[in-house]
Amino acid sequence: xxxxxxxxxxxxxxSFELFxxxxxxxxxxxxxxGLEQALAYLIGLRFTDGDLAYLRQQSLYQKGFIDHLAxxxxxxxxxxxxxxxxxxxxxxxxxxxxxxxxATLVESALLALxxxxxxxxxxxxxxxxxxxxxxxxxxxxxxxxxxDAAVPVARAAYIAGAAGTxxxxxxRLLGIPTTGTMAxxxxxxxxxxxxxxxxxxxxxxxxxxxxLLVDTYDVxxxxxxxxxxxxATGVPLAAVxxxxxxxxxxxxxxxxxxxxxxxxxTRILASNDLDEYRxxxxxxxxxxxxxxxxxxxxxxxxxxxxxPGVYKLVAQEIDGRVVPVMKFxxxxxxxxxTHQVFxxxxxxxxxxxxxxxxxxxxxVAVVRGGNVCAELPSLDGIREHCRAERDALPQEVRRIDDPxxxxxxxxxxxxxxxxxxxxxxxxxxxxxxx
Amino acid sequence: xxxxxxxxxxxxxxSFELFxxxxxxxxxxxxxxGLEQALAYLIGLRFTDGDLAYLRQQSLYQKGFIDHLAxxxxxxxxxxxxxxxxxxxxxxxxxxxxxxxxATLVESALLALxxxxxxxxxxxxxxxxxxxxxxxxxxxxxxxxxxDAAVPVARAAYIAGAAGTxxxxxxRLLGIPTTGTMAxxxxxxxxxxxxxxxxxxxxxxxxxxxxLLVDTYDVxxxxxxxxxxxxATGVPLAAVxxxxxxxxxxxxxxxxxxxxxxxxxTRILASNDLDEYRxxxxxxxxxxxxxxxxxxxxxxxxxxxxxPGVYKLVAQEIDGRVVPVMKFxxxxxxxxxTHQVFxxxxxxxxxxxxxxxxxxxxxVAVVRGGNVCAELPSLDGIREHCRAERDALPQEVRRIDDPxxxxxxxxxxxxxxxxxxxxxxxxxxxxxxx
Numbered sequence: 001x002x003x004x005x006x007x008x009x010x011x012x013x014x015s016f017e018l019f020x021x022x023x024x025x026x027x028x029x030x031x032x033x034g035l036e037q038a039l040a041y042l043i044g045l046r047f048t049d050g051d052l053a054y055l056r057q058q059s060l061y062q063k064g065f066i067d068h069l070a071x072x073x074x075x076x077x078x079x080x081x082x083x084x085x086x087x088x089x090x091x092x093x094x095x096x097x098x099x100x101x102x103a104t105l106v107e108s109a110l111l112a113l114x115x116x117x118x119x120x121x122x123x124x125x126x127x128x129x130x131x132x133x134x135x136x137x138x139x140x141x142x143x144x145x146x147x148d149a150a151v152p153v154a155r156a157a158y159i160a161g162a163a164g165t166x167x168x169x170x171x172r173l174l175g176i177p178t179t180g181t182m183a184x185x186x187x188x189x190x191x192x193x194x195x196x197x198x199x200x201x202x203x204x205x206x207x208x209x210x211x212l213l214v215d216t217y218d219v220x221x222x223x224x225x226x227x228x229x230x231x232a233t234g235v236p237l238a239a240v241x242x243x244x245x246x247x248x249x250x251x252x253x254x255x256x257x258x259x260x261x262x263x264x265x266t267r268i269l270a271s272n273d274l275d276e277y278r279x280x281x282x283x284x285x286x287x288x289x290x291x292x293x294x295x296x297x298x299x300x301x302x303x304x305x306x307x308p309g310v311y312k313l314v315a316q317e318i319d320g321r322v323v324p325v326m327k328f329x330x331x332x333x334x335x336x337x338t339h340q341v342f343x344x345x346x347x348x349x350x351x352x353x354x355x356x357x358x359x360x361x362x363x364v365a366v367v368r369g370g371n372v373c374a375e376l377p378s379l380d381g382i383r384e385h386c387r388a389e390r391d392a393l394p395q396e397v398r399r400i401d402d403p404x405x406x407x408x409x410x411x412x413x414x415x416x417x418x419x420x421x422x423x424x425x426x427x428x429x430x431x432x433x434x
Numbered sequence: 435x436x437x438x439x440x441x442x443x444x445x446x447x448x449s450f451e452l453f454x455x456x457x458x459x460x461x462x463x464x465x466x467x468g469l470e471q472a473l474a475y476l477i478g479l480r481f482t483d484g485d486l487a488y489l490r491q492q493s494l495y496q497k498g499f500i501d502h503l504a505x506x507x508x509x510x511x512x513x514x515x516x517x518x519x520x521x522x523x524x525x526x527x528x529x530x531x532x533x534x535x536x537a538t539l540v541e542s543a544l545l546a547l548x549x550x551x552x553x554x555x556x557x558x559x560x561x562x563x564x565x566x567x568x569x570x571x572x573x574x575x576x577x578x579x580x581x582d583a584a585v586p587v588a589r590a591a592y593i594a595g596a597a598g599t600x601x602x603x604x605x606r607l608l609g610i611p612t613t614g615t616m617a618x619x620x621x622x623x624x625x626x627x628x629x630x631x632x633x634x635x636x637x638x639x640x641x642x643x644x645x646l647l648v649d650t651y652d653v654x655x656x657x658x659x660x661x662x663x664x665x666a667t668g669v670p671l672a673a674v675x676x677x678x679x680x681x682x683x684x685x686x687x688x689x690x691x692x693x694x695x696x697x698x699x700t701r702i703l704a705s706n707d708l709d710e711y712r713x714x715x716x717x718x719x720x721x722x723x724x725x726x727x728x729x730x731x732x733x734x735x736x737x738x739x740x741x742p743g744v745y746k747l748v749a750q751e752i753d754g755r756v757v758p759v760m761k762f763x764x765x766x767x768x769x770x771x772t773h774q775v776f777x778x779x780x781x782x783x784x785x786x787x788x789x790x791x792x793x794x795x796x797x798v799a800v801v802r803g804g805n806v807c808a809e810l811p812s813l814d815g816i817r818e819h820c821r822a823e824r825d826a827l828p829q830e831v832r833r834i835d836d837p838x839x840x841x842x843x844x845x846x847x848x849x850x851x852x853x854x855x856x857x858x859x860x861x862x863x864x865x866x867x868x
Contacts, residue, residue: 108581111576149583218762
């Protein structure tokens with residue numbers, strides 16, 4: 001396509017918008033994520049010598065087009081909703097306005113970056129809410145769609161309120177708090193009768209921060225040995241971790257044993273295929289769990305593993321004039337024109353750029369002429385913004401079970417434009433219709 | 435954990451095995467994938483200066499341990515089932531035998547690599563079978579869990595029988611066949627009345643290989659215009675693509691129009707949120723579709739987006755003696771000892787290394803002393819192996835709906851070892867029990 005645009009000189013400025021057609025199941029809202037990585041991708045866009053050599057080997061491309069790609073940099077504009085914002089369906093998370101070839105080539109990478117982090121942030125927000133103030137840690141690395149997903153997942157989870165991650169490289173690269181406990185094989189390394197020895201050594205190695213995994217053999221005996229190890233070493237028992245069995249019953253029994261030993265400050269961390277429903281059930285039952293380690297379900301958004309984001313042409317220069325574009329494919333109609341989203345307490349209004357609509361505009365200019373033009377917030381700033389956004393949501397939108405979708409409606413200006421493009425005779429401004 | 439092992443000199447050789455506890459829903463078997471990348475990871479394992487500097491900044495690590503990490507390389511052995519092999523649940527896909535710290539540190543990366551590609555290969559095999567000989571192309575990049583998932587997904591899909599991918603970089607890096615069609619915005623770029631013009635230009639640009647997307651406005655009119663464009667340019671119409679609406683009805687109507695125009699050689703490519711069920715329905719209905727482009731559902735294994743692979747200690751040196759290890763946590767029991775899998779026509783037998791069991795052994799030595807010791811097959815060789823493996827499966831295991839799981843049973847030797855470890859008094863060889 002890009003080569004055809006180049007050949008036929010259809011290289012004028014166009015606008016594409018990235019939006020999510022429908023909310024995934026069980027989601028009342030999304031939490032936006034991935035913008036910083038999307039901008040880094042755009043700013044760094046270039047074809048390497050290796051890329052160009054590969055393209056030359058194909059029979060498909062003219063020399064002039066490959067020369068064009070060799071010099072190609074992103075020179076366009078980006079407007080976007082800041083990361084950590086709560087949004088509904090069918091509104092632009094990001095708009096690229098750029099020469100057509102540039103805007104076209106970046107589609108798949110932008111979608112994969114933003115779909116992914118928005119997916120994980122949106123799932124994590126539910127899990128964090130279910131935990132009702134108890135810390136939630138990202139433990140997902142081993143079950144992700146490849147190890148390269150780990151840093152984006154840790155980042156998106158942190159934005160949405162996770163306390164941190166077990167992915168250490170995310171600490172190194174992004175400053176996200178990291179944590180670790182122990183695996184069953186740590187206990188097994190101390191031999192058939194070595195559970196208490198294993199606990200004692202770990203307490204001495206990490207005084208004040210050791211979390212002991214107590215269910216390698218039998219959870220009640222494990223708790224007893226953890227208490228004994230703390231007494232034998234004189235090192236306070238910071239936490240125990242439960243990773244199998246009936247969470248609510250095990251947590252109660254562990255809490256009772258710890259309290260009976262006077263270890264009322266020892267915390268209980270739970271893991272083992274947790275999700276927002278299991279966590280909510282434990283919290284509602286009053287299970288004495290102080291923190292949750294959540295892996296698979298958080299890191300893959302397992303109940304809804306896909307965010308159906310799309311990237312659609314909404315306006316283009318034709319004969320020197322910018323005209324709105326609408327696609328009419330069945331079930332895939334698009335909203336024509338470039339958009340602004342206006343936030344009100346009752347929901348969002350999708351309007352047109354330049355239209356006067358009540359509410360706080362959500363899209364802001366972040367790139368102009370290929371350069372970042374806005375100060376990007378820190379990761380902790382994004383996280384704080386996300387917390388405020390979620391706290392402002394009505395309970396029926398935020399709740400885990402059967403939430404009401406965050407309302408989005410079209411402005412009068414947009415409704416009129418759609419009507420005009422459907423019935424072109426009725427509209428004076430022109431546009432793209434069959 | 436690694437630092438504790440180092441401090442307490444628990445650094446002898448151990449064996450970990452990577453296996454999948456249960457088959458995901460709707461799966462009768464798995465297709466193994468990711469071994470080549472797992473081996474590359476192991477061979478390349480090292481802590482960079484940046485990694486070490488980060489660890490030094492934490493309050494958690496002793497200088498001696500960080501020095502140990504600085505010199506750490508993978509020095510162990512790996513036995514594994516070749517990629518593209520059909521397997522059931524609860525058998526080792528890979529075994530690492532190495533000094534304990536090395537074997538421990540690689541857990542999460544190995545799992546993420548092998549879980550991911552095995553997940554996608556297993557899903558793709560179902561989609562390819564549903565297509566009953568028609569080519570299936572991976573179109574998933576935009577919906578993946580980050581753009582870095584794209585090359586592994588293209589690779590795993592190709593192993594399991596996909597014809598290729600729309601991810602061009604997978605062509606460059608791995609030689610996987612690539613393809614592309616056109617997007618709706620290509621047609622829109624030629625203006626309100628430009629569909630036929632768009633088609634003519636594309637045919638002239640790519641004679642013999644252009645696939646025209648015919649549903650930007652109306653699919654019947656799109657087909658009519660595609661036919662007209664072919665006639666006007668004199669370029670044969672290689673293929674049309676349907677990406678919305680009722681696939682079976684649209685395909686029939688497109689086929690009828692093409693045939694009536696004498697274009698009986700023109701192929702029909704279908705896309706639009708396809709999965710194995712939709713494809714099977716189209717094939718069973720006799721819909722005249724010649725090829726399928728499959729995105730989201732293939733690239734995320736959307737109906738079963740998680741492979742519950744684990745990596746468990748199965749044997750370790752204690753006091754200079756190698757002893758089998760068994761974990762007893764509820765629902766997380768492991769099979770003790772190092773294993774071989776024996777393939778028979780009736781299913782697999784999970785036995786012990788060195789045990790005499792009938793059947794073809796599946797695990798082979800691939801790394802010895804930190805060096806790859808086997809010639810790894812080419813990607814096309816893996817793909818061919820996978821085809822033969824799937825063709826050898828019973829229909830009831832291979833079918834898409836309600837498949838029977840590929841049978842796996844324990845050998846007599848393994849059953850005896852498990853019994854002995856549960857009741858240690860009855861076993862002479864020793865082992866790890868509560």
